[in-house]
Amino acid sequence: MVRTASTTNPQGTIELMKIPNDLQIVSSASIPKGQDCPVDDLPELYKLGLSMQIICEKEKGIGLAAVQVGLPLNFFVVNFKDNFRFFLNCTYTPITEEKEKYIEGCLSIKTPEGKLRYFEVERFKNVIIKGKELVAAPTLQIKDFELTPTDYYKIVFQHEIDHAFEILISQIGKELFLWSK
Numbered sequence: 001m002v003r004t005a006s007t008t009n010p011q012g013t014i015e016l017m018k019i020p021n022d023l024q025i026v027s028s029a030s031i032p033k034g035q036d037c038p039v040d041d042l043p044e045l046y047k048l049g050l051s052m053q054i055i056c057e058k059e060k061g062i063g064l065a066a067v068q069v070g071l072p073l074n075f076f077v078v079n080f081k082d083n084f085r086f087f088l089n090c091t092y093t094p095i096t097e098e099k100e101k102y103i104e105g106c107l108s109i110k111t112p113e114g115k116l117r118y119f120e121v122e123r124f125k126n127v128i129i130k131g132k133e134l135v136a137a138p139t140l141q142i143k144d145f146e147l148t149p150t151d152y153y154k155i156v157f158q159h160e161i162d163h164a165f166e167i168l169i170s171q172i173g174k175e176l177f178l179w180s181k
Helices: 042-058 153-164
Strands: 002-008 014-020 063-065 075-079 084-094 099-110 116-124 127-135 141-147 173-176
Touching: 042 063, 042 075, 042 084, 042 127, 063 153, 075 153, 084 153, 099 153, 116 153, 127 153
Parallel strands: none
Antiparallel strands: 002 014, 063 075, 075 084, 084 127, 099 116, 116 173, 127 141
16 A cells, blocks of 8 residues: 655645655665655654654664655654654754764664664754644644754754755764774
């Protein structure tokens, strides 16, 4: 069975996109650019989020972007303080230009043996995250949100939002060989 959602192409027209039920993480070379996520079918968007949550949990990840499963949407899931939450059409803005170095892995960037590759990445020290969140209680709805994370979530959000804009840690970071032979 294949589900559908709509996206807007560069000409501004709406087109249907197929969402396979057997979602899988695609290689970093196959990650598409994310587009604004449509909000015309919240039950299907919620099912997509749940499917991505299952993949993220199975892979022991903290976040997963729709583009990592081959869907060109600015949509991602994050295990935010022990609760998976679904975010869409998000951006981040640095509060200052100050940056810090962090070590990051990515579920789409693995060794041939299937192990995560790690990169040292400079991230903004303080950011404001803005976008929308799909919430399920009491009914499915989209809520605007703004967040200024102060812990490691500031890295997670920057990482997941970057995916939608075709930015990978392998492009902006320096690979570390932490467990080489």
